[in-house]
Amino acid sequence: MTLSFKSALLPSMLAISLALAGCQDSADSTDNNIETANATTADLENENTTLDKAGKMSAEEQMIANITRYRWTLTSAVSKDDKPLAVLTDVKDQIRLSFNQNHDDNALSYTVGCNTISAEYELKDSTLAIEDGMSTKMSCGDLDKAENALMQLMQGDSQLILVKDVESKDNSLGDAPLLTQITSNSDTLVWKGRLTPQAKYNSKGETLFWAVNAKMVPCAAGSSEMCLQVKPITYDDQGIKTSEGEWSAFNGEIEGYQYDGKHNEVLRIQRYSLNNSDAAEESSSIEEYAYVLDAVIESSVVE
Template identity: 45%
Template sequence: MKPIMSSARVLIPSLLVASLALSACNDTAKVQEAELGTTADTSEVVAEDNSQTTTNMTDDDSATPEQAMIDTLDSYRWSLASAVDSNNQPITALTTIKEQVMLNFDSQSQNNISYNVGCNTISAVYKLQEQMLNVKDGMSTKMSCGKLDAVENQLNELMQGDSTVSLTTSETPSLTQVTSNSVTLVWSGRMTAQAKYNSKSDTVFWAVDAQSKPCSDNNAQLCLQVRPVTYDEQGIKTTEGEVVEFAGVIDGYEHDDTHNEVLRLKRFKTEVDSVLVDNIDSQYAYVLDTIIERTAVK
């Protein structure tokens, strides 16, 4: 791959350094995962029983209400359903792009919370006490997001500080968040891969070309053109491999044919009948963690 263009305004963020320290290559799969490189993720992941009530989403009766809520927040990937201001008027900057406004919790990583509007990922530390959520110490990747810059800043301002949260459970769980300035954000939950597969994940870095090409074994299907990428402990890119075709699906990722991108992915070992990938015999499911580089194609 050509060197990253200066117009991309890319900076490997400090929030990546811990995960980069574990980069390595192992395992194989039909789409040549052996050539795509992984880093070990030592976090243990436990699937939660989502049939329980709002305040008892864990089978452990001794769990505190806060821990029960944290377990539930961890088990779902949250997308924005609605956003209204203190006068109950829609916040159109957010609602017009609500499908791409995402929120994630990860108590395995020192109570980490992350959120984005489809460009940079902002990560912070959170604390939950009863129903009071406190978010602080946010860090962000540094890609230029064009028109999304303003709404990204708006979301960050809403997320930082104190807010009250409540959960309702159904087939699709709902998280209601009321910020300190009386803005109400409602988030819709989708079970995470960690909870779904009840397994450890590897961390994989892929450089994805903007241009997809017909798959070598099926010209009617387009394949992503993927290169494995590794980084050192300081977040400096050390290697970038040869192109490998990928015909599967990356959960949470929508391919952008106007930008070359570097993705940080979580890779899960699945059963043969996995529905997350096109290749029914694939051994892995891939979930987007964050986009860490983006370069416009001229």
């Protein structure tokens, strides 16, 4: 009888044990879910804190981000006595200044139309401090005086004042902001900005090499409209030409390039997609790219 009672009791005890185990597993699972949820919440809070921190820029960082988006051309140069610096103003249209940002390194470059001088810089508040730079070593003839004068002005600390384009209708700097630079000896340089192609087209450029023939051709058979005659060229990593394409009519514009009909030239071009850019709205539905001159790497006079 006792044996029979124990046998009958065992299934009930087993069921109770399993139920208790199930409850324990459920509790453990709930605890684990709570811990996971808490961890996920903590991760999200940490991520949001990081994003909030990344979204906040110091005044210096904001200034650097702004001036890097433009290429600057000199518009005026006056001494501390408010007299024009003729050595610079006579060639001001070809005096350029660029700021570049690469991770934590800030660099600038400037030229009067001959050598390019490059240097690292620091910006604290509105004070620009330029370190000793490096320059190419070409003889510049009549431009030597202008180059030496600009190099002297760029030494030491300068004060920067950035003013947005008067035609800008929003909080952006617009298409042509002004950057005033007061040098260490109180001379004043005023630079006018122009958006870089990367900023203008909101995309990374693709490098192309095109040969441009001095002779233009009809844009299409039977057309009276004349177009540039171009062909693609390919170079290897060592700069050795590996292939050339066929001549064809280019019915478009290469921004920054001036055709004179007297030279056969090879151009290095940056091609920018117009997709997802404001410029796309201003272009025809057929045009998909914008072409910007990067450099003329070969030029020969046509006899």
